Amino acid sequence: MAAADKFKQPVITTLAKRAANRCSNPECGAITSGPTDNPDESINIGEAAHIYGANPGSARYDPSMTGVERSAISNAIWLCGNCHKLVDDDPNKYPAGLLFEWQREHERRISEQVEKSGNALRERYEQRHLEEFGRLSYLAERLILEKGDYWEYQLTAEVLRYELAPTVKRWTALKRGLYVKPVIRVENESFIHWLSDRMNEIQGITHAFSELTNSELTRAWGEPGIPGNDINIVTTCRLYAEICNSTLSWEETVRFARTSEEFSSVQNLLIGIAGKIIEECAKIPEFLINMINEKPTTGLFRLSLSLTLPDDWSEKISKAMEQALFATRFS
Template identity: 60%
Template sequence: MSTEDRFKKSVVAVLAKRAANRCANPECGAVTSGPANESNGSVNVGEAAHIYGAHPGSARYDEKMASSDRGAITNAIWLCGNCHKRIDNDPSRYPPGLLFEWQREHENRISEQVGKTAAEVRLRYEKRHLEEFGRLSYLAERLIIEKGEYWEYLLTAEMLRFEMAPTIQRWDALKRGLYTKPIQRIDRDDSFSWLMDKSQEILLIVAAFSNITNFEIGRAWGESGVAGSDVDIVSVCRLYGEACSNTLLWEESVRFTRVDDDFSEIRDLYIGVAGDVIEQTAKIPKFLTDMVAPRPTSGTYELELTIGLPDGWEDRVDAAFKRAERAFLLDISS
């Protein structure tokens, strides 16, 4: 386990206080600290438990999660030693979603006891605010409510992972030949225009990715020193997810289409191009979490992504189009 995966002492201390030193398991609720036998001593039986496991082989481990996220308070729940052991021994019965619910409900109960009226108002606000977003991951919900340090970047990373995951999984399955679709055949007379349309479509897709990456994400984060907008961050990440989905649809349309032999060289040049775009964009969440892992106070960070077409691709396609056009015209004249 790396040092980033572990909870820092400061995280453990804050977590225990937020839980009022009580186990967050609603079926337990045991007090986790109290007096020791010595008159000036105390005993603690509470533990900061990982919701998503801290290392490979541990309960609920998610390999796609960054180390800094595993060691963050957003991935922590306060439990007594017995309940901690129970959830780790039976992770299928105690999945991450359930533990996030435990954590949220427990803190809500504690808040009500600390200041009932204020807690009720806060809960109403949180519920109404989360309703604005629709379906979110548990971690994204917690980041939106907590808004801790670097929350804009962590929320962006989590939302991008969440929104892009289905497309990335399906792209991996497509590369491995794990599914197919009905073959579409394009008539000879229509092959040229169909392939031209596909060229224009992939250029528009790349332009959309570039615009979102270079402008919209930064705009959602807000100006330096000004808090970002959680609504805008979620919205722009969903646009990213939609762009990824459309990119995969483009890749599928190319792979499962047959054109006239004179145009097959062009079609073959298209295969894999969109998948490479998806793989490049999938690097962004890790970059963001790695960026804030050292808890920087200032600095400039730059991620170089080639969200575009392979070098020389457009020239190769243009040359293939010219060869196909010559062959097409020769067939017509003969």
């Protein structure tokens, strides 16, 4: 296990206290610390268990996570040694979602016993608040409810990864030719209009992507020293996902169009240029987590996303279009 993926002692200590030193498995609940024969010592049989595994091959390992995310308390659950082995030996029976439910329910019960008054109202508020977001990952829900250090950036990284995952996978499949869609024929006389529509669409997509990156994200995070807005963060991340879905649809429209031989070279130059937006958007979560890893208190972190066209692309498409029009004129 890489050092960056291990839980640090402050995380372990806090996790044990939040669980009241009891196993979070609802069918167990064993006390995990107590006295020994030596009045100056105590015994501990509890362990900070990873919900998403710490290294390749371990239970519930998610390769898309960074070491910082794997070692965060948001990825931890307090279990006795027996239950830790139980859930890791059979990850299909004990998936990550179930462990998140265990952790949340266990802390809720402990909180009720510690505070008693006000917990019912708190629980009702949290449930109503989560309902405002619709479907989220378990980790995103935990980040929203707990709001620890740098939660705004952790939440952005998690929601982006969760929302983008289907589009990223489908974009990868499209590049590999793993699916097809009905072909739309573009006749020679309508090709210029078809091309104009595609160019206008990609300009709109690029503009929206730029606005989300340069304005909306920072607005959702809030000014320095002021907490961000979780609803705005999730909304912005979902707008990113919509842009990426539009990008994928654009690529499908280009790839599954059928043009004449004269215009095929123009069509080929369009293929792949929009998918770059999906690939650049997928870089944002890793950038944010790496930024958090430095535990900054002040400073400026710059993310540069490249949406540039291939070298000499404009000249190539102008030349291909000129040749196509010449060929059709004399065909």
